[in-house]
Amino acid sequence: MASIASRRLAKELSEIKSEGCPVGINLVKADDFATWWFTIEVMGESLYEAEVHTLQFRFDAQYPISSPAVQFVVTEGRESPVHPHVYSNGHICASILGNEWSPVLSVIAVCVTLQSMLASCKKKERPPDNDRYVRNAPENPKKTQFEYHDDTV
Template identity: 75%
Template structure:
């Protein structure tokens, strides 16, 4: 019997293949129900005009009850956007990925939200605690307890990582 997670991901993937992704968002790969990759481009005039970023989604057996682990891909070919809610290791401090997650949200809804977050950015700068966080961050951003302060105040992670 298929798990709730795999049924939901199969449905989302089918919708992506039939309906396509929202404008500026492309599915790069979804070879299994554990890890998917997307690219996002901010459309229109913004600080990120013409820039494309890759996102990695990791799903556990409790998806969609629990949020996916989502982060920007950072490797020799990709960098995370310089943004007050994005750490240089690609981890994202966004309430939609934590306390405000809802099972009604989809992978593409998360992509659109992050696309919008970038489009509305007023200054390219890292979170105030970027260097400390990146030195101590777990591999999985879901293991960090982020503090959410809204759009005008930079976010930061608590010292304590969640197991």
């Protein structure tokens, strides 16, 4: 991995270990600078109360210039949150992971944004094109050109 990505990730990991994570966000695993796992839980009253979801971050050599590939982990017995911007394969349609990514954003900032996205949701439902998308989706969500047309959920 490029040295700029390694230095940035080392700095972020050091801050997480020394300062901790915000309430409802926990670092599960960060053994290298390729893939990290976090759990997120919406605190307080929401449609997702008492649900804990796992996020996977994958970093390339261009991080932080390039956004991480972020998705909810889907395994047998564990599904992604049912949300209008989250596909059943775990891919997330969020502009900060695409065209609104900024190198000033951190892994924790992404977690907090996704936690907030869940907290503000008014109706649990999948995106209208979920079945078609999941059938044709690339493994890496960064290879998808999402259309960001609804930021009200």
